[in-house]
Amino acid sequence: MRSTEQLLVDRARLMGPNVSTFYDDPLHLVRGEGVWLWDADGRKYLDCYNNVPHVGHCNPRVVEAICRQASTLNTHTRYLHEGILSYIERLTATTDASLDTAILTCTGSEANDIALRMAEAVTGKRGIIATDATYHGNTALVSQLGKSNIPTVGFGLGQFFRFVDAPDSYRHPDPDGTTFAAHVAQQIDGLEKDGTGFAALVVCPYFLNEGFPDLPDGWLKPVAEVVRRTGGLLICDEVQSGFGRTGTHMWAHEKMGVVPDVMVLGKPMANGHPVGGVVANHDIVAAFRTGYRYFNTFGGNPVSCAAAMAVLEEIDDKGLVANAQTVGAYARERMQKLATQHEVIGDIRGSGLIFGAEMVTDRTTKAPASDFTDRVINALRHRGVILSKLGRHKNTLKIRPPMPFSKDNADLLFDTLDEVLADTSLHP
Amino acid sequence: MRSTEQLLVDRARLMGPNVSTFYDDPLHLVRGEGVWLWDADGRKYLDCYNNVPHVGHCNPRVVEAICRQASTLNTHTRYLHEGILSYIERLTATTDASLDTAILTCTGSEANDIALRMAEAVTGKRGIIATDATYHGNTALVSQLGKSNIPTVGFGLGQFFRFVDAPDSYRHPDPDGTTFAAHVAQQIDGLEKDGTGFAALVVCPYFLNEGFPDLPDGWLKPVAEVVRRTGGLLICDEVQSGFGRTGTHMWAHEKMGVVPDVMVLGKPMANGHPVGGVVANHDIVAAFRTGYRYFNTFGGNPVSCAAAMAVLEEIDDKGLVANAQTVGAYARERMQKLATQHEVIGDIRGSGLIFGAEMVTDRTTKAPASDFTDRVINALRHRGVILSKLGRHKNTLKIRPPMPFSKDNADLLFDTLDEVLADTSLHP
Known part of the structure; x- marks a missing residue:
């Protein structure tokens, strides 16, 4: 199996320049099931990002x-x-x-x-x-x-x-x-x-x-x-x-x-x-x-x-629309709680299983914490949680998991996010 | 299961106007294997047309x-x-x-x-x-x-x-x-x-x-x-x-x-x-x-x-490129023989597993036998052989089967074509 470095070299050679990857340390995925993904080293990730496998990876x-x-x-x-x-x-x-x-x-x-x-x-x-x-x-x-x-x-x-x-x-x-x-x-x-x-x-x-x-x-x-x-x-x-x-x-x-x-x-x-x-x-x-x-x-x-x-x-x-509503509402509650502890969360938005938070350096000026958001996403990836960012300022966490996402999954996501936001080395 | 008539009505309703079908009596296919297709009545067809299933239907x-x-x-x-x-x-x-x-x-x-x-x-x-x-x-x-x-x-x-x-x-x-x-x-x-x-x-x-x-x-x-x-x-x-x-x-x-x-x-x-x-x-x-x-x-x-x-x-x-060459050469021989018996065959062309014959009403003027070609294709379909026509005058038989097409398959095709061309009721 090719190493990550080799994969990146071969991509540039075979697919041309300017082919996007996610994360500073791109993921080499080999297996998926439901809301879970595994990389080539056998490491397991909670997928909070991918909407294409709508009813779960390898449903x-x-x-x-x-x-x-x-x-x-x-x-x-x-x-x-x-x-x-x-x-x-x-x-x-x-x-x-x-x-x-x-x-x-x-x-x-x-x-x-x-x-x-x-x-x-x-x-x-x-x-x-x-x-x-x-x-x-x-x-x-x-x-x-x-x-x-x-x-x-x-x-x-x-x-x-x-x-x-x-x-x-x-x-x-x-x-x-x-x-x-x-x-x-x-x-x-x-x-x-x-x-x-x-x-x-x-x-x-x-x-x-x-x-x-x-x-x-x-x-x-x-x-x-x-x-x-x-x-x-x-x-x-x-x-x-x-x-x-x-x-x-x-x-x-x-x-x-x-x-x-x-x-x-x-x-x-x-x-x-x-x-x-x-x-x-x-x-x-x-x-x-x-x-x-x-x-x-x-x-x-x-x-x-x-x-x-x-x-x-x-x-x-599987009642996945109702699940999106229930779990989405629960996720917003958990995000609201996080916002009381982390000043960097400027705004919380979403409905169902598309939700996220906008990161700001200052709640009054609403100045976007774009670089910080990038660091958060990369830190989450290293802790086994996959998501991304979006919006005009690229400072909004984009959480859009497969539809079978559960409250337990949301707990793991927000517990991990809590740890990452508490890591002052990442702060703006 | 919907009847052919119902399928056509439902297509017009659900897919809009001007959605092409093949043949005067469109085919309702339900199964494929190799170079063979089966319709909803269990009838078997030799597929001499479809290039998408390149290595055979349901390979x-x-x-x-x-x-x-x-x-x-x-x-x-x-x-x-x-x-x-x-x-x-x-x-x-x-x-x-x-x-x-x-x-x-x-x-x-x-x-x-x-x-x-x-x-x-x-x-x-x-x-x-x-x-x-x-x-x-x-x-x-x-x-x-x-x-x-x-x-x-x-x-x-x-x-x-x-x-x-x-x-x-x-x-x-x-x-x-x-x-x-x-x-x-x-x-x-x-x-x-x-x-x-x-x-x-x-x-x-x-x-x-x-x-x-x-x-x-x-x-x-x-x-x-x-x-x-x-x-x-x-x-x-x-x-x-x-x-x-x-x-x-x-x-x-x-x-x-x-x-x-x-x-x-x-x-x-x-x-x-x-x-x-x-x-x-x-x-x-x-x-x-x-x-x-x-x-x-x-x-x-x-x-x-x-x-x-x-x-x-x-x-x-499976050596399918070589197979295309061998069977294609054989097919051209069989077409050449047919041309000695059927005046309507004006020109024979092709290489490998794309081949066919141009139908004319007169070999000297080369006037295209377009309507006749259409009748030939429909007659072949009713005898269990699927192909189509193409070219500027729509008078060229288009024979482009899955690549595992064999000499036996070619024999069945040309035996059937011989019968159809001999059917004077179809003639121009």
């Missing part, structure tokens, strides 16, 4: 579904198969009746790439608005949505994209969402005036990449009203926020009080098997598909659908 | 690799893992030394989307040239390469694409490739003059979608020379032509006498598990990745790499 139901179908038939949608139909029926049974039709893809990137073209097809316009602190995928078109990492190349597509300030409940409260709506309205106005025209607003309805600001239920209503009034589409990218992650609803857009025109799915959809999808009203799908026989060779294949179906079944059978 | 080695890794660990490349490195090492050991670095994706579309941006990154220009009878994928950018099915929407990206006549050895012979090279040179000239600039030529090196014209080895040399002289990149999309399909080489670009700047992989790479990739020189990968931390959540995950590795192992262990 037996999902593995069994993949093995069964992979050994029975794997082909494409130009032949008829029940798997894709049963899956779309079950998926759309969880959504508003207007979201009744789906296109299955292999990644959230492919799904967002379709969603943006749906907006162009419906509106005849090309202007897309997103927040300035998010990410929606990696195609030439979709990568333009990630303002902090826009490719240096991209066939000039940047001309169609506009950004608004990401919501920030801690530093710039906007409790009823009207400021956000006004900022979007301003960008729409600009797009209409400069001739680009407004096609769509794309948001993660719980703003996970933006640091999951503390927004009251129904917060997206004002901006949705602006989007509809001006003839654009509301695209909700539920790649991170969906499938019950927030604990209160299956889809975060329900929590935020809106029904999107297009819902985009990805990462957790099949627990790591490459599956993504777009759900929309039949008319919107028809607008996209008219004059274009979109076909995705792997998209909606029987194995992918079996894996995705097993995820929905597991969420239901 | 035991691939299924075992997927099950083993899916039950051990499935995560992303921000952690270290040997799987992706071992795979890229083995893959690049099959290519020219200059093709030494890879980015793994989930689909050929994602891979082509990267390849085009690599060309923009290296050249600083955006003009892309392809043939007028091909397809390279489905993203907003890549779908512009498929002239016969360009989406009605696409953020104006069509402005960067130019097309040249696909090679056609039957109707417009160009035995040394200089006419093709001259057509490409003309388009390059136009791109440079109109200010777009020339970035890349994208071709399937064996021109599968174009009807795999009968071109001598080394045929791409003149056009490659033009591309290099004018500072563009040669992108070889080996999604269909690679992994030994042509029988003579692992990669069709070797057969055609060139080394591409970027090689694109997809469909057969992991036997249907969603895997694609781009292989290029380290400098080209660096040009793309500089200033852009491209990351693909599912791309290069341990399960995908295990599946892809099993495909390479199976190709080697």
Whole structure:
């Protein structure tokens, strides 16, 4: 087995420069089960970060579904198969009746790439608005949505994209969402005036990449009203926020009080098997598909659908949405207690199994403790707890574990975090 | 189980309009093994069409690799893992030394989307040239390469694409490739003059979608020379032509006498598990990745790499490239014999396990027998043999079976084809 050093050398040689790893001392993982991961030295880690293995690493139901179908038939949608139909029926049974039709893809990137073209097809316009602190995928078109990492190349597509300030409940409260709506309205106005025209607003309805600001239920209503009034589409990218992650609803857009025109799915959809999808009203799908026989060779294949179906079944059978709510509430309590002991915790946020704390050097000025947050994450990693950071200042702990995360797991996480925060050698 | 009629109704309802199926009477498949498929009524079909299950439907080695890794660990490349490195090492050991670095994706579309941006990154220009009878994928950018099915929407990206006549050895012979090279040179000239600039030529090196014209080895040399002289990149999309399909080489670009700047992989790479990739020189990968931390959540995950590795192992262990050559040569002999009996066969082409015949109503005028070809394919389907048609006139039988296809399988195919061609009720 290659050493960590050798792995890093070989990655640079075989995969090229600028390939991200997590942590100062990158992890070499070899095994996973539920909320646990093991490295090459046999060391065990509590996974508080990975949302792709939504129903747990190597979930037996999902593995069994993949093995069964992979050994029975794997082909494409130009032949008829029940798997894709049963899956779309079950998926759309969880959504508003207007979201009744789906296109299955292999990644959230492919799904967002379709969603943006749906907006162009419906509106005849090309202007897309997103927040300035998010990410929606990696195609030439979709990568333009990630303002902090826009490719240096991209066939000039940047001309169609506009950004608004990401919501920030801690530093710039906007409790009823009207400021956000006004900022979007301003960008729409600009797009209409400069001739680009407004096609769509794309948001993660719980703003996970933006640091999951503390927004009251129904917060997206004002901006949705602006989007509809001006003839654009509301695209909700539920790649991170969906499938019950927030604990209160299956889809975060329900929590935020809106029904999107297009819902985009990805990462957790099949627990790591490459599956993504777009759900929309039949008319919107028809607008996209008219004059274009979109076909995705792997998209909606029987194995992918079996894996995705097993995820929905597991969420239901194990009551994972309710678990997210219960454990999430417990985690917030434990974080509140930690905040009474550690001045560095400036703000606590989250819902269900997406939660975290913003680290500050001073609670009054709210100055971000970004470097400190980095040290905390690395210290946690060395104590066997895996998580990350995010937000505009990269000073928010990002805790987003597999959905079977328990109160015991939360206790281990917060006991360890308590130790790390008490280690004065790390302090800002 | 839903009836075929119900499946079609449910597809239109759940998947939207304009979703392709094969055959007048679409197939409802439920099981696959090797070169065989079974429908819902238990009827067995010889698969002479599907290249995605490259090493055979439900290949035991691939299924075992997927099950083993899916039950051990499935995560992303921000952690270290040997799987992706071992795979890229083995893959690049099959290519020219200059093709030494890879980015793994989930689909050929994602891979082509990267390849085009690599060309923009290296050249600083955006003009892309392809043939007028091909397809390279489905993203907003890549779908512009498929002239016969360009989406009605696409953020104006069509402005960067130019097309040249696909090679056609039957109707417009160009035995040394200089006419093709001259057509490409003309388009390059136009791109440079109109200010777009020339970035890349994208071709399937064996021109599968174009009807795999009968071109001598080394045929791409003149056009490659033009591309290099004018500072563009040669992108070889080996999604269909690679992994030994042509029988003579692992990669069709070797057969055609060139080394591409970027090689694109997809469909057969992991036997249907969603895997694609781009292989290029380290400098080209660096040009793309500089200033852009491209990351693909599912791309290069341990399960995908295990599946892809099993495909390479199976190709080697079973001698599938040599098998493609032997069985392909035998198939051509059998087709030649059929041509002496059936006037409708106008031209016979192919190499290895991509082969077929062009159907004409008149051997002198070479008038395409397109409707007849359609009837032949449907008749074969009803006799238990699955294949399709392609080419500009949709009159070329497209025979592209899984690589373990045997002489016995070829006998069954041609015996059945002989019967169908003898059925005068189908004739033009």
